[in-house]
Structures are given as C-alpha cells and as structure tokens.
Amino acid sequence: MIFDIKQETMPREELRELQLARLKNQAERVHALVPFYRKRFDELGIKPSDIKSLKDLSLLPFTEKQDLRNHYPFGMFAVPRESIVRLHASSGTTGKATVVGYTRRDIETWADCMARSFAIAGATPSDTIHNAYGYGLFTGGLGAHYGAERLGATVVPVSGGGTKRQAILLRDFAPDVICCTPSYALHLYEAALEIGIDIKELPLRIGIFGAEPWTEEMRRDIEVKLGIKALDIYGLSEVLGPGVGMECIEAQSGLHLQEDHFLFEIIDPVSGEQLPDGEVGELVITTLTKEGIPLIRYRTRDLTSLNPTPCVCGRTFTRMNRIMGRSDDMLIIRGVNVFPSQIESILLETRGLTPHYQLIVDRHGPLDTLEVQVEVDEKHFSDEIKNLQRLERQIQKNIKDYLGVSAAIKLVEPRSIARSEGKAKRIIDKRVK
C-alpha cells in the first residue's frame, strides 16, 4: 500500500518543480526570519532571489551541528515561541544537546512522513505496532507513535526498557510490526528466550529498525532469529526525526527518501563539492517544508550514496544506500580508515560469534591500537582453549585481509557485553582527545 500515492509516485520532472518552488520559499523564509542565515547569505553575497534552479542549491551555505549548538537552545528557530508546539533534543554522544522545535504543521508533516514509512515497510492500518523506541526528548518514540496513528494502526507505546515485560507483551498482544534499534531487537530476542518466548513463533511480521548503523549481516541474523522482515529506517532530530528515509519491503534495497519535504545531496566531506549519484560521501539535507527550524544544507556527517534507479515498488523517490557510519565514528588505526560497520560484517560472517561486540581504541605511544571484543555463542564458549585461539586468529586474519588493519581480538563470554535499550555503544575510545 502506498500511503500518499500522489506525492510518492510523482513524475520526477514534476517533483523537481515542486522542490524548486519550495526551496525558493524556504530560502526567503530563513533569510527573513533567522539572523544566522541572513548573516551567512550576506557574507556570501547571496540573495534568495539568486536561486533560479535546483543547481543553485550549491550557492547556499552549509549548516553544521556546531551552528545549532552555538545558538543553543532556540537561536535557529524561524517562528516565535508561541508557534512551537513541541521540543525535542538529541543528547549528542559528542557534546552539547541540540534542540529542535516543531510547529503544529511540522508535527503533521512528520506524522505523514512516518505513516508513509510504515506503509513503505509493508504495514497496514489493520496492523498492531509495538513501538519500543524511547519516548521523550529522543524523537524515535513519539515520531513512530504519531505515524502509526496517522496510518490508522493500533500502536502499543511501550518505549524502551523493561525488556522481559516487552517480550510478554509481544506474546500477549501479538503485534504485526515492531519498531526499535536493531541492537535492541537482538537483546529482546535473547531476553524473550530466557523466559520461554520464542519471537519466531509469534505472528510478528515486520521490524522497522534504525537510529544506529547496522549491516546486511546483522539484518540476516535478525531475520532468521526473529522470523521477520527487517527494514531500515533513517532520520535525525535536526531535520525531522525518524521517517526521512525508509526501505521498502518489495525491494529491501535502499531507503526511499522523502524528496517532497527535503533535498538530498552527497558531498565530498573534505572539499564540500557535490558528488555524482552512486559515489559515497556525506549526506547533506535541506528542509523544504519545515517551519520551526528550517535548515539549509545540513551536514549530517552520515556517509552513504544515492541510487536513482527506478524501484519495483513504484515509488519515484530516490533511494539512499544503507548508512556506512558517521564520519565522526570512523577510526583511523595506524593510518587506515575503518568503520565499525565493516568490522561488524566480518564478525557476523564468522561462525561461533554473536552480534554483540565492542571496539576499544587506545593509543600506545604514537600508535593507535584496536581491540575487538566479541561474545562467542554458548556452544563455542565451552570449546577447548585451542579452538577458541584458532577462532581469534581467524578473525584477526580476516580483519587484516579485508580491512588492512591489525586488531587484537578478545573473545568474551556470552552476555558479558552491556546491552543497550536504545542506540548501542560500539566504540570505547580511550585515546586522549
């Protein structure tokens, strides 16, 4: 089912016209209403009326997370406080919180984007949706909640935590769809088994997983264990919350981007130049309809590529490939760039390991070191020491062969790595900053 058939299947030419009209309007608004943008435009000698085509987007200045922080809490808002009906904030693992404000219309747009996303994932109005994204300042819980209601589904607002109780609710309420982080889905699976509930035996059909990077290998693992289709959802609080991109159940290959509400570019993170479709770079998003906190060319730090080829599902919105990771999370180990997701892929391809791992980065003298801690499964844990040592050497060799990085491997006991109720903490960086 396509939730908004007119918008989501719009011919590309028409879509581009709509985007241009909205971009012009957005540029006028930020210039008139947000002192930060007026100053930036003036510094660059640009007027909103200079935007004549979508190509002119590249004339406009970038916005960075730091700009939001510098204007903490409300300095980037484009409407008076009376028009803001909701605030959200991202705690930011890497610094001060960023605060976002929504007008009534922004909340409507968001609910629409999320309702579309549920439908893109194959959910229907007759489904029950177990929403285990955290409710609160994090956008996951309320974002998915409003979208589920907008779709007309039955929403179970469990939020994060109380994992065993969640397993019981999954059994008793028999939802069709679950929303949570991919790492939490695996945690829930284990916790359910401990109390004799095998999620695979339940009617659950679809998982809508996002808010953290994950891999194809992790998808397969979740699909097999939970007996569901696992789909990727993307979003970030600065531009909306969840629902900016959603993978369709038909193709399960990339996330459709909500191009009537946002413009997407991929840039070279160093030079800032736009890159052609298919090339990996940093995702940059311009909001086209946001009222509360419109953003021009927001640098997400997320690395991915775009895939403009038509999709079997019939939607005309471009697809984005799975996020590889954040540029902030890229590790540079003795000069070699590595993403945690690349290590995750290797670990999950190895028999005997579980998807629970942590990367410990340290510095000894001038050299960065990487230790990979990964849980072995119950069966392998009781193996002889020499077999475990062989397994360690094999992982070490694979990481060296595929990624060119020397890592120390530490196999740890099942269930010894802390489980998260939201975003998993994969990297422990002990280097002095």
Ligand code: DLL
């Ligand atoms: O994580 C919004 C969200 C909630 C998305 C629920 C999906 C589901 P923030 O807390 O602001 O917002 O974090 C945004 O999380 O810039 C990415 O680095 C990362 N992220 C979000 N979705 C994905 C994904 C929410 N599907 C930041 N794959 C983003 C990889 C993701 N990374």
